Amino acid sequence: MASKKRSILDHVFVPKARILSKEEVEEVLRKYRVSKENLPKILETDPVVVELGAKKGDVIEFIRNSPVAGKSIYYRVVI
Amino acid sequence: MVRKKTIGAIEFGILSPDMIRKMSTVEVTVPETYDADGFPVEGGLMDPRMGVVDPGLRCKTCGQKMNKCPGHFGRIELVRPVIHTEYIKYVEGFLQATCAKCGRLVFSDETIEKVKKKYPPKMRFKYFVKKGAEVRKCPHCGYERPKIKFEKPYNFFEITGEEEKKIWPTEIRERFERIPDKDVEAMGFNPNKFRPEWLILTVLPVPPVTIRPSIILETGERAEDDLTHKLADIVYTNQRLKENIDAGAPQLIIEDLWDLLQYHVTTFFNNEAPGVPPSRHRSGRPLKTLVQRLKGKEGRFRYNLSGKRVNFAGRTVISPDIKISVGEVGVPQIMAEEITVPVHVTEWNIDEVKEYIKRDEYPRALYIIRPNGTRKRITPDNREDILEELAPGYIVERQVVDGDIALFNRQPSLHRVSLMAHRVRVLPGRTLRINPLANKPYNADFDGDEMNIHFVQTKDAQTESRELVAVKYNMISPRHGRILVTADEDALTGMFLLTWKDTKLTKEQAAELLYAIGITELPEPDEDGLISGKKIFSMLLPKDMNIEFPTKLCEYAKKFGYCEDCRNCDLETYVVIKDGELLKGVIDEEAIGTKGKIIHYIYRVYGPEEAERFVNRIGILSTMAIKMLGFTISYEELKIDEETKKKIEQIIEEGEKKALEYIELYKKGKLEPIPGFSEEESLELYIIQSLEEARKKVTAIVVKEKFEDFLKNPATAQGFVMIISGARGKVSNIINLVAFQGQAYVREKRPHRGFMGRVTAHFKPGDISPRARGFVKRSLREGLGMLDIFFWGMGGRIGEVDKGVSTQISGYYYRRLSNALMDVIVFPDGTLREVTNDALIAYRFGDDGMNPMAALDGKLPLDILYAKMKKLKGEKK
Numbered sequence A: 001m002a003s004k005k006r007s008i009l010d011h012v013f014v015p016k017a018r019i020l021s022k023e024e025v026e027e028v029l030r031k032y033r034v035s036k037e038n039l040p041k042i043l044e045t046d047p048v049v050v051e052l053g054a055k056k057g058d059v060i061e062f063i064r065n066s067p068v069a070g071k072s073i074y075y076r077v078v079i
Numbered sequence B: 001m002v003r004k005k006t007i008g009a010i011e012f013g014i015l016s017p018d019m020i021r022k023m024s025t026v027e028v029t030v031p032e033t034y035d036a037d038g039f040p041v042e043g044g045l046m047d048p049r050m051g052v053v054d055p056g057l058r059c060k061t062c063g064q065k066m067n068k069c070p071g072h073f074g075r076i077e078l079v080r081p082v083i084h085t086e087y088i089k090y091v092e093g094f095l096q097a098t099c100a101k102c103g104r105l106v107f108s109d110e111t112i113e114k115v116k117k118k119y120p121p122k123m124r125f126k127y128f129v130k131k132g133a134e135v136r137k138c139p140h141c142g143y144e145r146p147k148i149k150f151e152k153p154y155n156f157f158e159i160t161g162e163e164e165k166k167i168w169p170t171e172i173r174e175r176f177e178r179i180p181d182k183d184v185e186a187m188g189f190n191p192n193k194f195r196p197e198w199l200i201l202t203v204l205p206v207p208p209v210t211i212r213p214s215i216i217l218e219t220g221e222r223a224e225d226d227l228t229h230k231l232a233d234i235v236y237t238n239q240r241l242k243e244n245i246d247a248g249a250p251q252l253i254i255e256d257l258w259d260l261l262q263y264h265v266t267t268f269f270n271n272e273a274p275g276v277p278p279s280r281h282r283s284g285r286p287l288k289t290l291v292q293r294l295k296g297k298e299g300r301f302r303y304n305l306s307g308k309r310v311n312f313a314g315r316t317v318i319s320p321d322i323k324i325s326v327g328e329v330g331v332p333q334i335m336a337e338e339i340t341v342p343v344h345v346t347e348w349n350i351d352e353v354k355e356y357i358k359r360d361e362y363p364r365a366l367y368i369i370r371p372n373g374t375r376k377r378i379t380p381d382n383r384e385d386i387l388e389e390l391a392p393g394y395i396v397e398r399q400v401v402d403g404d405i406a407l408f409n410r411q412p413s414l415h416r417v418s419l420m421a422h423r424v425r426v427l428p429g430r431t432l433r434i435n436p437l438a439n440k441p442y443n444a445d446f447d448g449d450e451m452n453i454h455f456v457q458t459k460d461a462q463t464e465s466r467e468l469v470a471v472k473y474n475m476i477s478p479r480h481g482r483i484l485v486t487a488d489e490d491a492l493t494g495m496f497l498l499t500w501k502d503t504k505l506t507k508e509q510a511a512e513l514l515y516a517i518g519i520t521e522l523p524e525p526d527e528d529g530l531i532s533g534k535k536i537f538s539m540l541l542p543k544d545m546n547i548e549f550p551t552k553l554c555e556y557a558k559k560f561g562y563c564e565d566c567r568n569c570d571l572e573t574y575v576v577i578k579d580g581e582l583l584k585g586v587i588d589e590e591a592i593g594t595k596g597k598i599i600h601y602i603y604r605v606y607g608p609e610e611a612e613r614f615v616n617r618i619g620i621l622s623t624m625a626i627k628m629l630g631f632t633i634s635y636e637e638l639k640i641d642e643e644t645k646k647k648i649e650q651i652i653e654e655g656e657k658k659a660l661e662y663i664e665l666y667k668k669g670k671l672e673p674i675p676g677f678s679e680e681e682s683l684e685l686y687i688i689q690s691l692e693e694a695r696k697k698v699t700a701i702v703v704k705e706k707f708e709d710f711l712k713n714p715a716t717a718q719g720f721v722m723i724i725s726g727a728r729g730k731v732s733n734i735i736n737l738v739a740f741q742g743q744a745y746v747r748e749k750r751p752h753r754g755f756m757g758r759v760t761a762h763f764k765p766g767d768i769s770p771r772a773r774g775f776v777k778r779s780l781r782e783g784l785g786m787l788d789i790f791f792w793g794m795g796g797r798i799g800e801v802d803k804g805v806s807t808q809i810s811g812y813y814y815r816r817l818s819n820a821l822m823d824v825i826v827f828p829d830g831t832l833r834e835v836t837n838d839a840l841i842a843y844r845f846g847d848d849g850m851n852p853m854a855a856l857d858g859k860l861p862l863d864i865l866y867a868k869m870k871k872l873k874g875e876k877k
């Protein structure tokens, strides 16, 4: 049975997450006129961060389902 | 130049004995305060070196007078040390975690290093104490550690085998002195600011007399502050202890006095310490000592520091007045006479101001303030001089008059519309008056509610009040975009009756109604010479208004098959307004209620001023209409004809029978359980389902009959009018009155507790039939039986208790939440950020970026926005 390892990212309740490239991070910081320290944060030990293999300082994009807006995008910096 | 400085950090620590001695100006050795001649005793608790509280005297320490001397600490040298019981948890912690012999933490150096790396300072203490209490052998010196027992409130014992030996504070202090700084640091403290032996007091600071002044009673006697009393106890016990030790008294007596000293020091800090009997005044009143001064609602923090009293405010009972605007507040004249508003004298208003100064009676000036800031009361004697002197640049304080602006508030102030600005209307009487259509934002009623009023003083604040805080700009709820200041209850009923299809008024009646709202022209009468209510209502509407929508009534009409094609239905279920003329349909909640189409249309298309005027007018019109047309509910109205009654009884019997069948099935073990529920749970659900099904059927029958009664003649079904107009009440209320009460619930369950295996002694144990579990077959009209009332009372009482508890709890949650969110705002780019540190909270407010105030229940009212655009376009041309 335990042949295939399941990823928590595949679960329907886990928002879609991916690590942004350097250029994309620059773009986000410019778009929102914000410095990296002032972004919302996420712990390096967070299961999703561990699964993605993100390092401190990486910015992760979350796409969440929203009852009012359909999809909503959220960025967090790994600390 | 004033240098502005900000506080960078605050460091907390505890006072060392050295520090206490250094800040002390006097050692207090005698418990007396004043001698026979009334002079403070040297070395007593009122020693003048600790500051002065009598006017005229000078402080012996700083040489300043009463208002300048900050007060100075003294000290009491305790002959035997005592524990500072407010820190008893830390005393216990250090005892448990360190070795009595060598003073080291009872962990190996490697463990200590590891813990230091793993946990932040705050958590290290907890860790070492919890683990250290179990260590029996010191890893540093090999000492076999006895178990340490803490006995509330402040005693420690060492247990070796059967024996319990008390550890006296002297011993504790010696042990703590042996703890090296590095271990103190490892436990999460800064050893420069905190040494564990400082938790054991050898010297006690005596607070300055400034914080414990004595007062002179009318009898000329001096009464000392509670703190002084407590300090006197400490000094006295300390002296006795000293004398006994010096005299070589037996150990037992010394220990008793030592304990007493510990008790007095404990209660000096906190007279409500758990497990310690409170120290009392001679009268039996518990003393208010240090902690009591700071703690709680009436403590220093919440009462004096966070809470400030204000001037130019008033509070009294409120009562309704439909004839003042929703934007106004009625102020009793006696209040207006007491409170002033400053007027800055200019060359343009000086004559007007002079009129106020000349007057003897109510709207008059009370004070002038000269440009140099001196204030003078205006009296008949100095009036002429003042009039002579008055020039631009002066300020005159005159009594509050009509048109002034005031902030009106009712607690609990849960949202921003709990405080709004109203224009003042000075009225006779002793209550504050408010238009009843404006009471929803305040959640006020008139059963004795009191409200606060603040008369706004400065020009800036007045302008802000008028332009931002005024009622007309806050009619829309910032939470969901509904209009809060509009018709409800009787105002809705009145408008419904006025605009119902048969309602026609004579010319005289119509004139009376319209005159009350300032309209002096009559609409064209019908052929019969009468004027319909709809025509009168139309007089309130803007002439270019066009809107169509189904009424609240339509919901019911549809349900019972009376309305199929709303637009062409002659049942008044569809409102058609064409060019400001109400052609069809009755005006109810759907039109002018909190989500009403007409009121939203007027607010959003014509603006706040027009909306305020409209609301004022529907208030007056409907109140006068309901008085003119009459509104009442009769016992007769609650009757149903015999045939329907029989039908209802039969349905109820069937429902009950079905429930009993389920019980039989369950007893035989043949009940099919609902997936996910036990057999018992399923049975309850089945029973409730069968009874509620019966209720549903009864509801359909009764409402249909009432609806038909209403259609035949609204006058015979006025209770029903309240429901279908949305004014008050639900259909279930009618059923309870007319048909039967039905199942009583206690926290969503059938009543089941109370007596052994039954709710009351009137049933056999284990009886779970509908009757035994709160199913009531009688109606309120017939009257309930004793048991029926009991069953319904159970749920009612619990509901009432839960309501009280949950409002308190959720109120506190809300307070904390709103304080935490205070400085998070929506930025122009739609992001949410914290103002104080620019932290980004959300990339788009609420995910959709919608301003809830501009929407209605989260959706944009497109039809209304379209009308607004059309109007704007028309205006441009």
Ligand SMILES: [Mg+2]
Pocket: B444, B445, B446, B447, B448, B449
């Ligand atoms: Mg009330």
Ligand SMILES: [Zn+2]
Pocket: B050, B051, B052, B059, B060, B061, B062, B063, B064, B069, B070, B071, B072
């Ligand atoms: Zn002084």
Ligand SMILES: [Zn+2]
Pocket: B099, B100, B101, B102, B103, B104, B138, B139, B140, B141, B142, B143
């Ligand atoms: Zn040791």
Ligand SMILES: [Zn+2]
Pocket: B550, B554, B555, B557, B558, B563, B564, B565, B566, B567, B569, B573, B574
């Ligand atoms: Zn309809």
